[in-house]
């Protein structure tokens with residue numbers, strides 16, 4: 681099996697945490713010809729990373745790849761067996777991708793376009809904080825895993841939280857998690873874990889390289 685990944689991608693980083701945690705026998709490689717190349721686009725339905733080459737097929741979409749690896753390597757599975765807790769994790773995953781990550785996109789765009797529109801930036805930061813308040817409610821539910829434990833939630837959430845913390849800081853919001861204490865506690869614990877920290881380091885290096893610093 682071969683995972684196509686780029687270091688800064690939060691979606692590919694989910695799978696890299698899973699591989700590191702379970703010592704899964706999966707080679708990690710850059711997309712052939714680079715991300716965006718015609719040869720990589722021809723290999724996958726979406727042309728995006730992560731893409732997992734397995735048994736002559738190419739799987740895409742991080743959430744689907746994560747669940748595939750759970751089933752393919754059951755002895756290394758990170759999800760609990762309880763269907764309710766599994767459903768809770770999937771609901772956090774969907775919220776992360778469909779709401780939280782979407783709230784980051786206008787800020788990424790601002791980093792690229794540098795409009796300097798402070799009103800728009802403040803509005804986008806407020807929208808992001810509203811999503812974080814929702815995430816705090818998820819974490820306060822009884823179905824949430826213990827904040828101190830490594831698990832599937834780390835793979836799902838830590839790579840996106842990396843950007844949630846990093847991007848607002850560039851706009852002067854030094855502690856975006858200050859109003860969400862459970863999330864803040866979870867983030868600080870997760871970022872230190874041995875299965876997560878090396879991947880966050882790769883993300884930092886990848887981001888710096890991408891931004892030319």
Ligand SMILES: N[C@@H](CCC(=O)N[C@@H](CS)C(=O)NCC(=O)O)C(=O)O
Pocket residue numbers: 688689690691692715716727728729730740741742743
């Ligand atoms: N929903 C996808 C998102 C994947 C995605 O957007 N990957 C980005 C990198 S972070 C990508 O490959 N972009 C290349 C492109 O859009 O051409 C997933 O969860 O895997």
